Amino acid sequence: MAKQILVIEDEPNVAAFISQGLQESGYNVFVAYDGQNxxxxxxQKNISLVVLDIILPGMDGREVAKKIRKMGYYNLPIIMLTALGTTENIVKGLDAGADDYLVKPFKFKELLARIRARTRNKDKILSKNHILRIEDLELDSDAKIVKRAGEEIKLTSTEFRLLEYLLKNKNKVLNRIDILENVWDVNFNMGTNVVDVYVNYLRNKIDKNYGTKLIHTVIGMGYVLKRE
Structure with missing residues (x-):
């Protein structure tokens, strides 16, 4: 059965361009021109992925993404389209619940590559053992729960994927390109510092209030998750 994609885009020409390309690529496509629709x-539909414009009438894309997560669609991939390509705006979109972003104008083949990456096996970076641990930090990849010293820590979907990748590769130094390609699935704009922003987010949640620091910077090389 063909995967079903929901496109939320208020510009009719852009929506038609995306819809036609996706249909020709074998997807079933539903189009809405505002957030509420x-x-x-x-x-109403069994949606596999949402393509979401950030600038929409009434309710903007960030608010739509937050509502999608509040509706219980925690693992539904959301690719956000934005004309605002700064790190600050990208992070705001990801914080709202998006999994990926694409800056307008974009080439359709790039959007298609990201959709394929997001709708492929979502568990490709998971261990066969769904519990990943280091010291007193524990991540349950099935239940999507993270605990440290027995205390549950709330993470966004992006923070969870980043921590999962670090745990899967504990004691290994990972450069920014490694992280971008494996956590976000595709090559992001190397000029952004999205990785550094999200590593800092994680540090504030899993290291800041604990005696043993687990996320370490290797100057000029990247990051590593290990014991001090």
């Missing part, structure tokens, strides 16, 4: 379609 998009949420209504989502609740």
């Amino acid at each position: 998009g949420l209504d379609l989502l609740s």
